[in-house]
Amino acid sequence: MNSAAFLKDFHHVATIGATANSGVDRQAATAEDAKTRDWFAAQVRDAGWELRVDGIGNMFGLLEWTPGAPYVLIGSHLDSQPLGGRFDGAYGVVAALHAARRLDAEVAEGGTAPRFNLAVVNWFNEEGGRFAPSIMGSSVFAGLLQREQMLDVPDLSGTTVRDALGAIGYLGTAVGPEVAGYAEIHIEQGRILEREGIAIGLVDSSWYTQKLDIEVLGEQSHTGATAMADRHDALVAASKIILMVHDVTNDFAEGALVSSVGQLTLEPNSPIVVARRVHLVADLRSGGPDIVKSARAKLIADIEVLAQEHNIKVNVKDFDVRPIRRFPEAGLELADKVAADLGLSSRRLQTMAGHDSVAMNTVAPSIMLFVPSVDGVSHCEREFTTDADMVTGLDMLTGVARELVAGALINAQALPAAALA
Structure with a gap:
C-alpha cells in the first residue's frame, strides 16, 4: 500500500x-x-x-x-x-x-x-x-x-x-x-x-434539486440620453430577481433550503448601453421536495409581478430537476x-x-x-x-x-x- x-x-x-x-x-x-x-x-x-x-x-x-x-x-x-x-x-x-x-x-x-x-x-x-x-x-x-x-x-x-x-x-x-x-x-x-x-x-x-432558466427581456437604449422613466432595463430587473432567489430561503426553517444564482450573462454588455437581455440560472436545493416546490412557486409568482412593474418580459423554464x-x-x-x-x-x-x-x-x-x-x-x-x-x-x-x-x-x-x- x-x-x-x-x-x-x-x-x-x-x-x-x-x-x-x-x-x-x-x-x-x-x-x-x-x-x-x-x-x-x-x-x-x-x-x-x-x-x-x-x-x-x-x-x-x-x-x-x-x-x-x-x-x-x-x-x-x-x-x-x-x-x-x-x-x-x-x-x-x-x-x-x-x-x-x-x-x-x-x-x-x-x-x-x-x-x-x-x-x-x-x-x-x-x-x-x-x-x-x-x-x-x-x-x-x-x-x-x-x-x-x-x-x-x-x-x-x-x-x-x-x-x-x-x-x-x-x-x-x-x-x-x-x-x-x-x-x-x-x-x-x-x-x-x-x-x-x-x-x-x-x-x-x-x-432534491430544482434549477430555473430565467431570461429577462428589456429594451436596449443609451445610458446617458434615455430618460429614467423611458427605460426598460433588463439588468435592473434581473438584479431584483437575484435578490428574490437569495431571500426566498428566509421563508423556511434555517438550513432547510439553499439557493443561488451562479451564472449571469447580459446583452449587449456595453458600458453605455442599457441591457436588453439578461440570462441567469437559479439553483434551489433541499432535503424536502415540497420545500423546493414551494420556493419555486413563490419565485414564479413574484417574478410575474416584477415583470409587470418594470414593463418587461421574463421567461422562466424548469431546468435540471433532480429527485x-x-x-x-x-x-x-x-x-x-x-x-x-x-x-x-x-x-x-x-x-x-x-x-x-x-x-x-x-x-x-x-x-x-x-x-x-x-x-x-x-x-x-x-x-x-x-x-x-x-x-x-x-x-x-x-x-x-x-x-x-x-x-x-x-x-x-x-x-x-x-x-x-
Missing part, C-alpha cells in the same frame, strides 16, 4: 491547470482538461489495462480478471470549476487508480479471480461549469440524459460539446462496460465530518463494516451537492464515501483536505472495492423506482 505514490500522483495532477492561489482551472474539454485526460490514459496503459473512451467522453480503465463478467466501477471526474479547488473530483479519480493497482496486485498474488472485474472511470463534465447540465457524462451513461442532445449543448461562446471533445481528441466511439456496482470517494464539501471529528462519511441520500435518490442500505452497511474493520470512525449523512454516484445509483448498487473538507469550503481555490485524510479515504475505497468485486452487493438492486424518494 504505497501511500507516497498516491500522494505524489495527486499533487502532480494538481499542477495541471494550476492557479496562482493553489486551485485549478480545468473546465470540461479544455486544453487543461485534455492534459489530465492524457495523464489518466497514460496511467491506464502503463498498468497494462484496457482504455476505452465512449461517445460522451467518459474514460474507462478496465481490469479484466474474469472474462465475460460485469465490472465494478470506481472513480470520479478530473474536470473542475473555473478557479476551482484541486481536490473536488480529481481526488476520487487518483484514489480509484491506486485502489485498482492494489487490488490488481492482490489478484495477481492470490491467483483467484474475483466474481466481478474492475474499472476506473473519469466521468466527463461532472462540474457543468462550461456545459450545462452538470453530471453530464455519468447521466448519459446511466440513460438519464440523451447523448446526441448533450453533444449539441453549447458553451457561452457557442462551441458544442461535440466540437470541444473532438478538438481535444476525446470524442470516443467505444461502448462502456456492463456495470455490477459503483463506488466513489469525494471530499465532503461541508463541515460535518471536520466538526465532529469523523473520518469517513457514508452518503445515504442526495438532496432525492437514496443509496442502498446494503451498501451503507457494507461500507460501515469496512470502516470498522479499518478502525475508522464513520457516520451517515446526506449530500447537498450532486455527484456522479447519484446518477450511477439509478442503474447499479452504488456507494458514496466522503472524507473531511477543511472549513467545509469547495468550488474555490481555498478548498483543502489533508494528505492524511486522503490516504485514509484511499484505504477505505480499496476496502469497499475489494468487497464489491467479490460480489458483496450482488443481491442489492438500485433500480430507479427504489432510489426515488
